[in-house]
Amino acid sequence: MRSPQRSRPDEATVARVTLELQRRFGNRVVTSLAVRQQHAHTTTWIPAEAPDVVVFPQSTDEVAEIVRLCAAEAMPVIPFGVGTSLEGHLNAPFGGVSIDTSQMKAIVAVHPEDLDVVVQPGVTRKELNEYLRDTGLFFPIDPGADATIGGMAATRASGTNAVRYGTMKENVLALKVVGPTGEVIRTGSRARKSSAGYDLTRLFVGSEGTLGVITEITLRLAGIPEAISGGTCSFPSVKAACDAVILTIQCGLPIARIELLDEVQVRGVNAYSKLSLPETPLLLFEFHGTEAGVKEQAERFGEIAAECGGTGFRFSTDPEERSKLWQARHDVYWASLGLRPGAKGVASDVCVPISRLAECLAETKEDIERSGMIAPIAGHVGDGNFHVMPLVMMEDPAEVERTEAFMHRLVERAMRMEGTCTGEHGVGSGKMKYLKAEHGVPAIEMMKLLKRSIDPDDIMNPGKIVAV
Template sequence: MNALPSSSRPNPTEAVIAALSAELVNRYGERAVTSMAVREQHGHSLTWAKNQPPDVVVYARTTEEVSAIVKLCAAHDVPVVPFGTGTSLEGHINAPFGGVSVDVSLMNRIIAVHDEDLDCVVEPGVTRKALNEFLRDKGLFFPIDPGADASIGGMVATRASGTNAVRYGTMKDAVLSLTAVLADGQIVKTASRARKSSAGYDLTRLFVGSEGTLGIITEITLKLQGIPEAISAGICPFPSVKAACDAVIMTIQSGIPMARIELLDEVQVRAVNLHSKLTLPESPLLLVEFHGTEAGVEEQAERFGEIAAEFGGGPFEWATKPEERSKLWQARHDSYWAARGLRPGAQSVATDVCVPISRLAECVEETKRDIAEIGLIAPIVGHVGDGNFHVQPLVDMDNPAEIAACEAFVDRLVRRALAMEGTCTGEHGVGQKKMKYLEIEHGPAALDLMRVLKRALDPHNIMNPGKIVAL
């Protein structure tokens, strides 16, 4: 993690923290928690980032409560760290300087669904699965699907994407408007429900991907989609990762409107088979899905089959029943836990990069060679339709040499992607772990501009300090 200069670090005294904790308990009762178990849960990451718990956790119920909590923290220069479901992978929810974790999981109301406008208004604690369950009977769905049952607020904060991004875009495309609490407790709404606007700065996009460093998101207006008339999914094995990636590139360049196109390398397929009790062919594999009319889906599938055959792919195994598709995609979503099963006791180091689609095969192939050379178990899985893939090394945390080898591998992976005009993270976000790459990716002038924005909105650096940019 990039350390903050001492002059910019929040540094409340123990007496201040004790007094603030007492005030929060007095105001919010049992919803203000200081037990170590709960605090550690709120300073926990799903990867190897060190646990850094807050001093107190407060479960907020309304925007007004979040505002009051932030005002109290601002008055004492105490850090504020937002918390949704805790599924982040780059140390976003850690509290390196202590402070207050504002848990929004109780803010889980679906406030309104406007069927005719294809949008809805939700609180940040609503999870994507709960939202889609609610929408199903209305013939609508929310397409952004990062795999984990993440909260909508967390997905906005990290600019999440996922398996449907190749067709439906990412969170930056799905958010029409949001309400946020700023560092001084002020409440702002960034836009209306209109589908487009040229009225002023695009404040909505400023907060999408800000990872809680500019404010706490408390309400979101989302674009929705109609459930497709027909959905067809299937698997297609390939002789190599390169062949699979080349087939993806040709598919995208041919204009075939894929809904999902996911890559699993042979290591990840083996993990999925063991974890989900499947019998997928243990070679590089594409999971594909088509949305549209019956005729359109059939035509898309036929054309994709022709392209796959050109690169040695096949045979297809199509999942035509909804329960078969669900089983396949659930296995894909469980790939994180499946991979961990390949080396029980090892720590997962999940990371991601994204490159232009034309460089995808080259980047994945070089990464595979790198993995083989260092001798780690590191499955690869990716939303390759947009050039984004994930690598999950499994590391013995009691072996310093292995830790060093993994850190060097992740560094090479990121620099490889950047050299190909890609990004250090396609969807995991920056958090603590990717801070050091932002200047390489964006340049010093752009990074300085980010600091200017951070200082303008959070002059005392209390909003999730130690993430994205160091002041």
């Protein structure tokens, strides 16, 4: 059955739901405009659309209570972590209730002998790793921002370590989810594999809050490496750097992280992070293992890089030196803004098979040059994923139009090369228009069928991924 056309709740419904929420949760219910706008903020050019009310639950039972109340009134529900999503995931185009999970910060259980941990969704990745430090274990998924674990699961996040440790898809063992009628669903167990029924865990990982609210996550952990070597190497072109990455992967070197910064991005990083890197395309790399192993692997990578025209190769096992480099990598958003003061950074990402990476990046660089844009590139190139951030003067309609056309060509180029419109930013509302071309009509219809079957009243983060 097709759900009725979604519309905003009327004022009387909003007032009724708000009063009931206030009765049950007191001052953890907020209706001020500033807080509501914060819960719809977006770092891209998608206009912010604020919810009607924000609630701060502290347990799965409270989330279930909120969802049941919203379901009875057909009120939209929008889960919120810390707001690092980039494609309008947090917007409330039809109003509704933003469920802010920032007060759900319990680390429920750590099982060092099984290399897993159970957490509530409001725990951030840095908080988790600080807590785990004395166990000799860590959670390896690193999207750069200090995102919440719940948000990372909902968006199927990945990041700089994905080439070795995988994405959230590979690292979530089980979930507790509140469904659209307030029922609590448990998916999976702490067992490392199972053949028991449909894989509901993978269904909810990456569903962006459109099927339920994640309230507990069981994660795989990894051992903190005995030794880490990391460093940099400069290249004459983006293509030469990509060739080195492809050859490294094909040779079977167990690289943990390998990141590309183009010459524009390096220039921004040097200014922002006070570094003096050569302003040519740059690879940052890291190996994890034993003292002897990481030294041998780094040296072998140096040989491969030299074959591809790499220069200035250097590596170190000094934690302080490595941390400075990786912090600079994580700060590329802010570094990029400094390249054109007053401009807005509009970030997008695509991902292609690694064999097409050099071609895709070279074409993208040519497109940027032809378009007369400043658009630094940084990428998790070990898995074919890269980010482009045009710097746009939003008050110039012609420039905005030119940038929109470029972003469209970027996605079309990736899909032409058998890639995807988004490697890790997700769909939200910003990239819904590309899903049909990427997946085909039958797959989109199946996604819609799943959405309608699980959420017939379309209350869970409506207007995202697929329109029902």
